Amino acid sequence: MTPQIIGTYFVCLFLIIGSGFVLVGAIGLLKFNDPMTRLHAPTKVGTVGIGMLLLASVVHSFDIGEPSTHELLIMAFLFVTAPISANFIGKVNIHRRACDTPPDPPLDDTWSTLSVPESDRDG
Amino acid sequence: MTRAFYWLIPHPLLTLILAIVWMFLQNELSAGMIVFGFILGIIIPWGTSVWWPDTPKSFRLRKMIRYSFVVIWDIIVANIEVAWIVLTVPTSKLKPAWIIVPLRLKEPEAITLLAGTITLTPGTVSADLSDQGHSLLVHVLHTHDADAVREDIITRYEARLLEIFS
Numbered sequence: 001m002t003p004q005i006i007g008t009y010f011v012c013l014f015l016i017i018g019s020g021f022v023l024v025g026a027i028g029l030l031k032f033n034d035p036m037t038r039l040h041a042p043t044k045v046g047t048v049g050i051g052m053l054l055l056a057s058v059v060h061s062f063d064i065g066e067p068s069t070h071e072l073l074i075m076a077f078l079f080v081t082a083p084i085s086a087n088f089i090g091k092v093n094i095h096r097r098a099c100d101t102p103p104d105p106p107l108d109d110t111w112s113t114l115s116v117p118e119s120d121r122d123g
Numbered sequence: 124m125t126r127a128f129y130w131l132i133p134h135p136l137l138t139l140i141l142a143i144v145w146m147f148l149q150n151e152l153s154a155g156m157i158v159f160g161f162i163l164g165i166i167i168p169w170g171t172s173v174w175w176p177d178t179p180k181s182f183r184l185r186k187m188i189r190y191s192f193v194v195i196w197d198i199i200v201a202n203i204e205v206a207w208i209v210l211t212v213p214t215s216k217l218k219p220a221w222i223i224v225p226l227r228l229k230e231p232e233a234i235t236l237l238a239g240t241i242t243l244t245p246g247t248v249s250a251d252l253s254d255q256g257h258s259l260l261v262h263v264l265h266t267h268d269a270d271a272v273r274e275d276i277i278t279r280y281e282a283r284l285l286e287i288f289s
Binding site for chain 2: 024025031032033034036037040041043045048068069072079080082083084086087093094100103106108109110112113115
């Protein structure tokens, strides 16, 4: 068992785990029927799924002797941007009333997505 | 001296992060690249300072690092939980819910961090903020006890963020 072979085993393991999670994300997207619940599967399962695939790429690059750390950067940007897109899809769902309308907030007037500017309100 | 430092580098942390990102992009470590990374790290915050009106008054880096590890661990656990829900719970038995988290955080940066954390962890997506910014709307994928989820968010994440930004 040379380090290379052990490395290859780890690459395989990470690839299998990663693709498993991505598959589950896709199944979730197909299975649920409400736009809001649908949002959950790809946004979360996707991050670890893709994270694992990128980790496999890092391990492989060290394994073949050409170390690469670009993948860590991809992971960082993915973790920063995934919540933003999820938030926007959620906002669109609320705005188009594609989901149950959420209960009113206890402390303020309304949710910012549902609030209408004063100039546009009907008399 | 300190005034000159803050005039040149208004956001020291941002400068450091930009320099590190540049080095990762280059995929190699040489003196020239480090110097160039820091030059970028000084120029970019300087040019974009118009869009950074108020920096949070305090930011505790060590607590932030600990918080990141808590969140990474939660993300891994959450992924397994959500994967399990996707595979085993039939759509008709799924119990999604809206929950409202009252916010004690004031800084926009802190609220953004909390919303991002919520989206990345256990079956929750932060969907909206109330118009005056006092509560956060969160959608839960599958829960029998919405209050427990809210308590969890408040004690586990918001309390820590309050400490980081206090």
